[in-house]
Amino acid sequence: MPFSLHDLYLLLPEAFLLFAVCGLIAVDLLVKPSQRDVTHWLAIGVLVATLALVVYSVAPGRGFSGMFVHDAVSRLLKVFILLIVIAVFVYARNYLKDRKLYVGEFYILCLFATLGMMLLVSAGSLVMIYVGLELLTLSSYALVALNRDSPLSSEAAMKYFVLGALASGILLYGMSMIYGATGTLDLKSIHELVASGVGDNKVLLTFGLVFLVAGIGFKFGAAPFHMWLPDVYQGSPTAVTTFIGSAPKIAAFGMAWRLLEGALGGLHQHWGDMLAVLAVLSLGIGNVVAIAQSNLKRMLAYSTISHVGFLLLGLANGTPSGYAAAMFYAIAYAIMSAAAFGSILLLARAGFEAEEIDDFKGLNQRNPWYAFVVLLVMASLAGIPPLFGFFAKLLVLKAALDAGMLWLSIVAIVFAIVGAFYYLRVIKVMYFDAPVEKGVLALPHDIPLRWILSVNGAALLFLGLFFGPLLSWCYRAMGAG
Amino acid sequence: MMQSLLSILIWLPIVGGFAVLALGTHRAKGARWLALAVAIVTFIVSIQLLTGYDAAAGTMQFIEQHRWIAAINANYHLGVDGISVALIVLTTFVTVLVILGAWDSVHDKVNQYLAAFLVLEGLMVGVFCALDALLFYVFFEGMLIPMFIIIGIWGGPRRVYATLKFFLYTFFGSIFMLVGLIYLYTQSNSWELSQLAALKLTLEQQSWLFFAFLIAFAVKVPMWPVHTWLPDAHVEAPTGGSVILAAIMLKIGGYGFLRFSLPITPDASQHFAWLLIALSLVAVIYVGFVALVQEDMKKLIAYSSVSHMGFVTLGIFISLALVRVGGNKDAAYLGVSGAMVQMISHGFVSGAMFSCVGVIYDRMHTRMIKDYGGVVNTMPWYAAFVVLFAMANCGLPGTSGFVGEFMVILASFQSNFWIAALAAFTLIIGAAYTLWLVKRVIWGDVTNDHVAKLKDINAREALVLGTFAAATLLFGIWPAPLTHLMDASIKHIVDQLLIVKVG
Numbered sequence: 004m005p006f007s008l009h010d011l012y013l014l015l016p017e018a019f020l021l022f023a024v025c026g027l028i029a030v031d032l033l034v035k036p037s038q039r040d041v042t043h044w045l046a047i048g049v050l051v052a053t054l055a056l057v058v059y060s061v062a063p064g065r066g067f068s069g070m071f072v073h074d075a076v077s078r079l080l081k082v083f084i085l086l087i088v089i090a091v092f093v094y095a096r097n098y099l100k101d102r103k104l105y106v107g108e109f110y111i112l113c114l115f116a117t118l119g120m121m122l123l124v125s126a127g128s129l130v131m132i133y134v135g136l137e138l139l140t141l142s143s144y145a146l147v148a149l150n151r152d153s154p155l156s157s158e159a160a161m162k163y164f165v166l167g168a169l170a171s172g173i174l175l176y177g178m179s180m181i182y183g184a185t186g187t188l189d190l191k192s193i194h195e196l197v198a199s200g201v202g203d204n205k206v207l208l209t210f211g212l213v214f215l216v217a218g219i220g221f222k223f224g225a226a227p228f229h230m231w232l233p234d235v236y237q238g239s240p241t242a243v244t245t246f247i248g249s250a251p252k253i254a255a256f257g258m259a260w261r262l263l264e265g266a267l268g269g270l271h272q273h274w275g276d277m278l279a280v281l282a283v284l285s286l287g288i289g290n291v292v293a294i295a296q297s298n299l300k301r302m303l304a305y306s307t308i309s310h311v312g313f314l315l316l317g318l319a320n321g322t323p324s325g326y327a328a329a330m331f332y333a334i335a336y337a338i339m340s341a342a343a344f345g346s347i348l349l350l351a352r353a354g355f356e357a358e359e360i361d362d363f364k365g366l367n368q369r370n371p372w373y374a375f376v377v378l379l380v381m382a383s384l385a386g387i388p389p390l391f392g393f394f395a396k397l398l399v400l401k402a403a404l405d406a407g408m409l410w411l412s413i414v415a416i417v418f419a420i421v422g423a424f425y426y427l428r429v430i431k432v433m434y435f436d437a438p439v440e441k442g443v444l445a446l447p448h449d450i451p452l453r454w455i456l457s458v459n460g461a462a463l464l465f466l467g468l469f470f471g472p473l474l475s476w477c478y479r480a481m482g483a484g
Numbered sequence: 485m486m487q488s489l490l491s492i493l494i495w496l497p498i499v500g501g502f503a504v505l506a507l508g509t510h511r512a513k514g515a516r517w518l519a520l521a522v523a524i525v526t527f528i529v530s531i532q533l534l535t536g537y538d539a540a541a542g543t544m545q546f547i548e549q550h551r552w553i554a555a556i557n558a559n560y561h562l563g564v565d566g567i568s569v570a571l572i573v574l575t576t577f578v579t580v581l582v583i584l585g586a587w588d589s590v591h592d593k594v595n596q597y598l599a600a601f602l603v604l605e606g607l608m609v610g611v612f613c614a615l616d617a618l619l620f621y622v623f624f625e626g627m628l629i630p631m632f633i634i635i636g637i638w639g640g641p642r643r644v645y646a647t648l649k650f651f652l653y654t655f656f657g658s659i660f661m662l663v664g665l666i667y668l669y670t671q672s673n674s675w676e677l678s679q680l681a682a683l684k685l686t687l688e689q690q691s692w693l694f695f696a697f698l699i700a701f702a703v704k705v706p707m708w709p710v711h712t713w714l715p716d717a718h719v720e721a722p723t724g725g726s727v728i729l730a731a732i733m734l735k736i737g738g739y740g741f742l743r744f745s746l747p748i749t750p751d752a753s754q755h756f757a758w759l760l761i762a763l764s765l766v767a768v769i770y771v772g773f774v775a776l777v778q779e780d781m782k783k784l785i786a787y788s789s790v791s792h793m794g795f796v797t798l799g800i801f802i803s804l805a806l807v808r809v810g811g812n813k814d815a816a817y818l819g820v821s822g823a824m825v826q827m828i829s830h831g832f833v834s835g836a837m838f839s840c841v842g843v844i845y846d847r848m849h850t851r852m853i854k855d856y857g858g859v860v861n862t863m864p865w866y867a868a869f870v871v872l873f874a875m876a877n878c879g880l881p882g883t884s885g886f887v888g889e890f891m892v893i894l895a896s897f898q899s900n901f902w903i904a905a906l907a908a909f910t911l912i913i914g915a916a917y918t919l920w921l922v923k924r925v926i927w928g929d930v931t932n933d934h935v936a937k938l939k940d941i942n943a944r945e946a947l948v949l950g951t952f953a954a955a956t957l958l959f960g961i962w963p964a965p966l967t968h969l970m971d972a973s974i975k976h977i978v979d980q981l982l983i984v985k986v987g
Contacts, residue, residue, distance in 0.1 A: 388622040401666045416659045435636040471553040
C-alpha cells in the first residue's frame with residue numbers, strides 16, 4: 004500500500020504518542036518505585052506534547068488510502084480527550100499512592116488506551132475503528148484489574164472482558180455484513196454506496212446495521228446493553244473509574260458518529276429509531292435505578308447510563324446540529340464525570356474509599372469549599388442552570404425539537420426531573436446531615452489534586468456562563484448553522 | 485453608571501455574596517456587617533432605578549444588550565418597565581430587612597446563610613429584568629439552589645423533606661417551560677421576549693405553550709392544586725427563607741404570567757381564562773377555609789398567602805376576559821393594576837407576618853398557636869405590630885392589603901357578578917382566620933409560664949417590623965406613587981392583550 008510523507012505528517016500526534024509510550028515503558032523499568040513521580044510527570048508531559056501536536060498539526064486530510072482521517076471533528080475530540088486524560092492523571096496520583104497501585108502500568112495502559120481513542124475518532128475505515136476500539140478496550144480490561152488483590156476488582160474485570168469481547172464480536176459481525184453488502188471497508192465509500200442505493204443488499208445492510216448499533220450501545224453502556232457498566236464502575240479502583248468513565252465517552256461518540264453518519268448516513272431512518280429506543284431505555288433505567296443506589300460510584304454509573312441516553316437523543320435526530328449537540332454533550336459529560344469521580348478521589352485516603360454516599364455526610368461542615376465544588380458538580384449533572392450540564396441538555400433538546408421529536412424531548416425532561424432527585428440527595432447529605440467524623444477534613448497533601456478539582460468544578464460554572472466558543476467550535480466542526 | 489444599573493443590581497449582591505462566603509464560618513460578625521452593607525448599597529442603587537425611571541413612558545428602560553452566546557442567538561438583554569421596577573425595589577428592600585432580621589436568630593454558618601440570601605437577591609433581580617427568555621430561565625432556575633440550601637440547612641425538623649419537595653415541585657414545573665421556550669426558539673430563532681411576543685402561532689401551538697408556562701408559573705405562585713409544597717416549605721424554612729419565599733419568590737409566578745403567558749400566548753390565555761379564574765377562586769375560597777383550621781402559625785400564613793395570591797391570578801385573567809370579550813379596557817386595566825398592587829402589598833404584609841412569627845419563634849421555639857396566648861401582656865409593642873399586619877392581611881381599608889383586593893373585586897364585578905361576589909366573600913374568611921389567630925396568640929390572659937417570661941421586641945426587631953409597618957400603611961393610605969409607577973406599563977400590557985396572534 005503506497006503512502007506519502009504527507010500521510011505520516013497526518014499521523015504525527017499518534018505516532019509521537021506511540022513512540023513516547025514505548026520510551027516511557029523503558030524509563031519506567033529503570034526508575035525505582037520511590038521515583039515513580041518521574042513516570043507520572045513524564046506521562047503528563049507526553050500528553051501535553053501530544054496535545055500541542057494535535058493543536059498545531061497540519062491541515063485536515065485523509066491518509067493511508069483513507070484509513071486515517073484528520074478533520075475538524077477529530078481534532079476537537081482529540082483535544083478534549085487529551086485534556087481529560089491529563090486531568091485524570093493528576094486526579095489519580097494520590098489515590099494510587101495510598102493503595103500501592105502507584106505503578107508504571109497504570110500510566111502505560113492509560114496512554115495506550117488514549118492512543119486507541121485517538122485512532123478511533125480518526126478512523127476512516129471499519130478496520131481502523133476496530134483496531135482503535137480494541138486498543139482502548141483491551142487496555143481498559145487490564146486497568147480495571149489493576150488491583151489484583153481485590154476480588155471485586157478482578158470480578159469486574161472479568162465481567163468487563165467477557166461482555167466487552169462479546170460486544171466487539173457483535174460489532175465485528177455487523178461490520179462483516181456491511182462489508183459483504185458493499186464490498187468495501189472504507190467508510191466514505193460505504194457512505195456513497197449506501198446513498199446511491201445498493202439494491203438487493205438492503206436487507207444485509209440493515210442486518211449489519213442492527214449489529215453495529217448493538218455494538219455501539221454496548222460500548223456506550225446504553226440500556227439494554229448496560230449490564231456491565233455499574234459493576235465495572237464500582238469494582239474498579241476509583242482512579243481507573245475516573246479514567247474509563249470520562250474520556251472514552253468522547254471517543255465512543257466519535258466512533259458512533261463515524262459509523263452511523265460517516266458510513267451509514269443514508270440509513271438514518273433505520274438507526275435513528277433504534278437510537279431513540281436506546282435513548283429512552285437508557286434515560287429510564289439509568290435515572291430510576293440510580294435512585295436506589297447507596298454507593299456513589301454505582302450511582303454515578305447509572306447516571307452515566309442516563310447521560311448516554313441524552314447523548315443518543317442528540318445523535319438520533321441525524322442533523323448536523325444534533326451531532327454538534329451530542330458532541331457538546333459528550334464533552335460536557337466527560338468534564339463533569341471527571342470532576343464527580345475526582346471528588347471521590349479527593350476524599351479517599353488509605354483504607355477509606357469514600358465511595359458511599361454517606362461518606363459525604365456533613366462535608367460542608369468539614370470543608371465548605373470542596374462541598375461547594377461537589378455541589379457544582381452535582382447541580383451540573385442534574386442540569387440546573389447556570390451550570391454547564393444544563394446547557395448541554397438544552398442544546399440536545401433544541402436539536403431534538405428542531406427535528407420534531409417532541410415526545411422524546413418530553414420523555415427526556417421527565418426523566419431529568421427524576422434524575423435531579425438523586426443528585427440532590429448527594430447535596431442533601433453534604434449540606435444537611437451531620438458529619439460522621441468530627442473536625443476539619445484532612446485533605447491529601449497532593450496540591451495538584453486539590454487544584455485540579457477546584458479548577459474542574461469552577462470550569463463547570465465558567466463554561467456554563469460562557470459556553471459560546473466551545474459551542475461554535477462544535478457547530479463549525481459539524482458544519483451546522 | 486446609569487447604563488449598567490441593572491447589571492450592578494444583579495451582580496453586586498452575587499459578588500458580595502461570594503465575598504461574604506469567603507469570610508469563612510468563624511467571622512460571623514464580619515459576615516453580618518458585610519452582608520448588611522452589600523444589601524443596603526444594593527437597595528440604594530435600586531432607588532436610583534426608581535428615580536431614574538420615566539414612568540410616563542411605560543416602555544422598557546435601562547436597556548442593556550450584549551451578545552451572550554452567538555451560536556444560539558442568546559443575548560444578555562436586560563430592561564425594566566414599571567412593573568419590574570416595583571418588584572425589584574421590593575426585592576432589594578425586603579432583602580435588607582431579612583438580613584437585619586437574621587442578626588441574632590441565626591448562629592450556625594452565618595456567612596453561608598447570608599451569602600445564600602445575597603446570591604438569591606441577585607438572581608431574583610435578574611428574573612425581573614431579563615428580556616431574553618434563556619437568560620430569564622437561567623435566573624429562574626438558578627434561584628432554586630440557594631433556596632434549597634437555605635431551607636435544608638437552617639430549617640425546622642422536617643426541613644429535608646420540605647426542601648426536596650420545594651425543589652422537585654419547582655423543577656418539575658419549570659422544565660416544561662424550558663421545552664416551551666426551546667420550541668419557541670425553534671420557531672422564531674430568537675430568545676427575545678419582544679420577538680416571541682410578535683411570533684404568529686396557531687391556537688393549538690399556543691395552547692401547548694400556555695400549559696407549559698402554566699405549569700411553571702402555577703407552581704411558583706402557587707395556584708391550587710399545585711400549592712402543597714408551599715405550606716411545607718414555609719413551615720420548615722428559617723424566618724428569612726419564609727419571608728423571601730412569600731414576599732418575592734411567589735411574585736415571580738405572577739410576573740411570569742404577565743411577561744410570558746399573556747404576550748406570547750394571548751389567544752390561548754383567553755381560551756383558558758375560565759380555567760384560571762376557576763382555579764383562582766378555588767384558591768381564594770377553599771384555601772382560605774383550609775387556613776382557618778391550621779394550628780401552626782406559619783402554616784396558617786402560608787395558606788393565607790396561597791389565598792391572597794389567588795387574587796393576583798384572578799386579577800390577571802379576569803382582565804383578559806374583560807378586554808377581549810367585552811372590550812372593556814378600563815376594567816382590564818383595573819384588574820391588572822389590582823393584581824400588581826396586590827403582589828407588592830402581599831410582599832410587605834406576608835413578609836411582615838413571617839417576621840412576626842420569627843420574633844416569637846426565636847424566644848419560644850414553637851410555632852404552635854396553642855403554645856401561646858396573652859402575648860400582649862408581656863409584649864405590648866410586638867402585639868401592636870401584629871395587630872396592624874393582621875388588619876392588613878384581612879384587607880382593612882387604610883392598609884395596603886385593601887387596595888389591591890378592592891381593585892380586583894371591582895374589576896371582577898364588571899365581568900361577572902358571581903365571580904366578584906365569591907371573591908369578596910373571602911374577605912370575610914380572611915378576616916376570620918387572621919383575627920382568630922390574633923385572638924388566640926395575642927389577646928386574652930397569659931396562658932403559660934413561657935409566655936409570662938417573654939421580653940418585648942428589641943430595637944433591631946422594632947426597626948424591621950416598623951419598616952414593614954410604614955410601607956404597609958404608606959401604600960394603604962397613599963398608593964398613588966405605586967400605581968403611577970406602573971400605570972403606563974400596565975396600560976401597555978392591556979393593549980398587548982388585544983393582539984390576536986392566530987392566523
